[in-house]
Amino acid sequence: MLKCATQSLSIKKGSGYVVELKAKTPFEGTLPLTIGQAKLTELDVGHLTSLSPLGDEKAMATALEKAHGMALPKPNRSTGKEGARCIWFGRGEALLMGPAPDASLYKHGAVVDISDAWSVALLEGPAADDVLARLVPADLRDSQFKRGHSIRTQVFHMAASITRLGPEKFMILVFRSMAGTLVHDLKAAMAAVASRG
């Protein structure tokens, strides 16, 4: 898998000097964070590719299945598994997480690289659901929001995508520029939940 945290590129040019552009991750320097029974970490999930089928949705679904071995997720669901996952990402849109998109996908709709547009965090621990209940207006009870369910909603004031990866594990995406605010908001909620002991 692509490790964007450590990746850097260097080139040689005709004039002979080396220029390096060092990559930074959205949460660089702010995570991980553990307060009480909740832990927040940055996830490096590889490529993020927006898939929006145009015309026949089935064609995109078939191509995805063939190239990456997973179905195109229905609304509020995800497919695949760790390392190669596809989550529903809004009206007519899915997010391929992990592999670089296969060339065959481009024939069936818009395929847009948004690897750097989102910050991806993992909130886990026995207090994770209580922490999210402080910030997310949607119903995340485990009876309603099961493993593999994936919704678009809000984290306090921010547009977000939330996927349940396990009984006490949630993957949260917000825009890259708001990574700091996500940490701020979650940190406050984690502290408040932890204070109840």
Next chain:
Amino acid sequence: MRIECPICGSRDRREFYYQGAAVALDRPAPDAGEAAWDSYVHLRENPAGETRDLWHHEGGCGSWLVVTRDTVTHAVHKVELASDVKGAMS
């Protein structure tokens, strides 16, 4: 208040952006004349009772919705995808 998004399910009202009357779906032809355009852009009913609004599920899936609701009881009777409603109009 909650709105049952046909795609996302029942959601808190804060995920939605309110636009106004669903009249906006019925855009007149460029040559429809002054009265039609005036009506489309400016004139709105203010019913005590059933009304049809456009809401945008901005904090969710991004769908525009036609919400049929009662301004007196605040009951929401029906929520449809605006694209379906528009599709059925033509």
Next chain:
Amino acid sequence: MRIDGKGLIDRSKPLSFSFDGKSYRGFAGDTVASALLANEVKLMGRSFKYHRPRGALTAGSEEPNALITVGKGAQQDPNVRATVQELYEGLVTRSQNAWPSLDFDVMAVNDLAAPFLGAGFYYKTFMWPKKFWEAVYEPIIRNAAGLGALGGATNEDDYERAYAYCDLLVIGAGPTGLMAALTAARSGADVILADEDAVMGGRLNAETGKIGHQSGAAWAAEVLAELGAMDNVRLMTRTTVTGAYDGGMYGALERVNHHTGKRGGGAPMETFWRISTKQAILAAGAIERPVAFRNNDRPGIMTASAVRSYLNRWGVSPGKSVTVFGNNDDAHRTALDLSAAGVRVAALIDSRHDAAIEGADFPVYTGAEVCNTGGRKELESITIRTTSGEQSIQTDCLAMSGGWNPTVHLTCHMNGRPTWRPDIQAFVPTEGMIPDMTVAGACNGTFSTHGCLQDGAEAAKTALAALGKKPADVALPEAEDAPYTLSPLWAVAGKGRAWLDFQNDVSVKDVKQAATENFRSVEHMKRYTTQGMATDQGKNSNVGALAVLADATGRGIPETGTTTFRPPYSPVAIAAMGAGAQGKGFAPQRMTTSHKASLRMNAPMIEAGLWYRPSYFPKSGETNWRQSCDREVGYVRNAVGVCDVSTLGKIDIQGPDAAALLDFCYTNMFSTLKEGRVRYGLMLREDGYVLDDGTCARLGENHYVMTTTTAAAGLVMRHLDFVTQCLHPEWQVSFTSVTEQWAQFAVAGPKSRELLNRLLETEIDNESWPFMACGPAKISGVDGRLFRISFSGEHAYEVAVPARYGAALFDLLVERANQMGGGAYGMEALNVLRIEKGFLTHAEIEGRATAFDIGMQGMMSQKKDFIGKTMAARPGLVDEDRPQLVGLKPVGAVKKLTAGAQLYPQGADAVANNLEGHISSVGFSPDVGTFIGMGFLKRGRDRMGEVIRMVDHVRGLETDVEVCNTVFVDQEGERVRG
């Protein structure tokens, strides 16, 4: 006085606390009120208007009198009900609304002046002379107003908000609520049981009656233990459901740390819950109402049920010799319980002639009324009137009961009105006022314990049926089923002041006066007398007051009606409702990838929408921002400047109908744009006014990247959603926000190409990359995009790389620019550069400007339909008299322009009638050597060279300005093509 062997307090845990500087002892489980009463302190507060001495009237959240201040300084919390505040070690409390002390209050002189301060006093007195209002009356009123006060410093306590979901919300955990929750929980429903008290059980904790073989409190504890062990149940103690809202939403306030003294570290004082439920059961119980009689407000006089609560729950007798006065059988229990506990009962007075009481070992007076009381700061005696005349009884506590009012409040929050039930002389909820809510138990007028348990079980079955769940079989335990009988008694006849609203000092006389002065509507009476406008919102007094009003106006109580019940049920701190939204929580902070570099370079950051952008980058030796700004403008005009422009909205648009969408949204054509080229576009709203502007690049046949202004990015995204879903759902087109994918930097100035060519894998020149060209480009080994566009009028580019490389590329570009005599520039310089060229921002296209106004009528294509086309052609939107965009420069003595200043013709007064326009943007142009600006001026395009007046009424600035072309620098536009 503490009674041995009674109460649910923990006597193994003594606690010390203070009230008005004096230290007292209590026990875990006490409230401040119960502990003070145990210490024989009855005087707990002063009333609002007359500063009369008052003690606790109740034992619950409806308390109107015993309001105290908890804590000190920034954290002090005023108007806390002593009957709700739980004791903790070291708790510091103070009385309010008294000076210099609770015991001796100077303002009590108001009480002597009472004949002049009756209902409507303020309305009648503070009318004239008019100029006295601000100078005299308002300061006096403000000084006298309010009860407790805040500390004056910012409170750093944490508050919290949260969401909860369930199948069934049970409001109130008395016998009804417990039975309902138990039935529903055993049937598998997801249940939330919320109760405002610290201990669930409601009246069961305050009564001596049994449920089955055990005490009510023990039965409640058993049920709670079972519920607490179930995964599908959430018990929320200290949680008041404050409001019922649309769609099964309820607001609830949880008091998290008011009872612990724990502060800081993120521990919230309160949590405001938004609970979404499919079904609700209201089991809020009932509130006992006082009786109005002369001097019925002395400390030591309280409701009969409150006396019972203090005795049975807290093991405290509020008096040593107690009298009981009521109009119903329920009040008898107070006398019997006290007597059984060994407290002297001086008398039981029942207003009913036919009242019967069994087992009384104390004097009983039937057909009698209390008509006056004595004692200064505490009750010492009462006067009773019987058929044989008046007599005095020595007593230090009077327990009174005028009957019970079902707690109907929540059922009226969606505009419903309650129904009068003559048999219980009370309002009960009207059925169906809140969708999906079932009302049960005492709040529905069922007062026996058996009736409540049965009601609770039935309500649960109703809710379960609606949820599609089969009810489990839950056996109903045995409990008392005494009938509730009473005869109406609202106010005892006689002279003197008989109080209705204790906190606001509204008497029977005041209500009658309101009726006499024709404030006959209950809503008018309320506002005229302030009845029910105190923190208890009339919970104790409204029904009594409207009974008096009904009597005074000759109408019945149902015809008189109630005032409107609105949320919240009991007070909610604003801090709880707005929790989390102060400071950094107010709005998300959006940071560009160059943010840290900007901070490192000491740039003051300004907010642009949610984004933070650098104003300018100060260099050592510069003493004001203008020097920095001028220098940065010089970079771009003379060498090369670098600016982070990532905040502009970027939308990737793809599909066979992408061109159709753009042609429909922009006024000009994009289907004709060549691949690899960029075009400036203008968007209108459907009403013909400008929505936004920006460039749009064509990357492939069916692939465009649109840019929006920073401010309108979200707006445009929503607009595109609207067009493709609501107007043209048949179009095959999709769009994705890529604003955050790309870190994008403007590289502008005569040396921009030279700088870029040192970093680009493939060098560019004017042939391969002319003005308005775009395409993929590899920069420093990273796949990016290069656009030759300019917002400064100079030869310029914007280079975009994936955001992870943004910080590194910004540093590199700035370093290289520095080496070439240039450097980073911020928003101030960017603004000057664009004003010098007449380029627009939302200071110009602010929602009122048309394409005609900004001189872009030529960009409105005649060949196609587009959003706003028809309405933009309205005569009023293309009227030559409209304010038109012009350039402006100062030519008067004052060489300054200010944004927002107004424009008037030369020689005309600066008044509204002569107004001809305003200035929208200004900046100091180093090139021109003065301030320059843009503005809107009536018929402006025809007035080039004319000198007009600029007047800034706000800043007190005036000068002459010359109307000129909006382009101040390089009018031929040669440089961008160089």
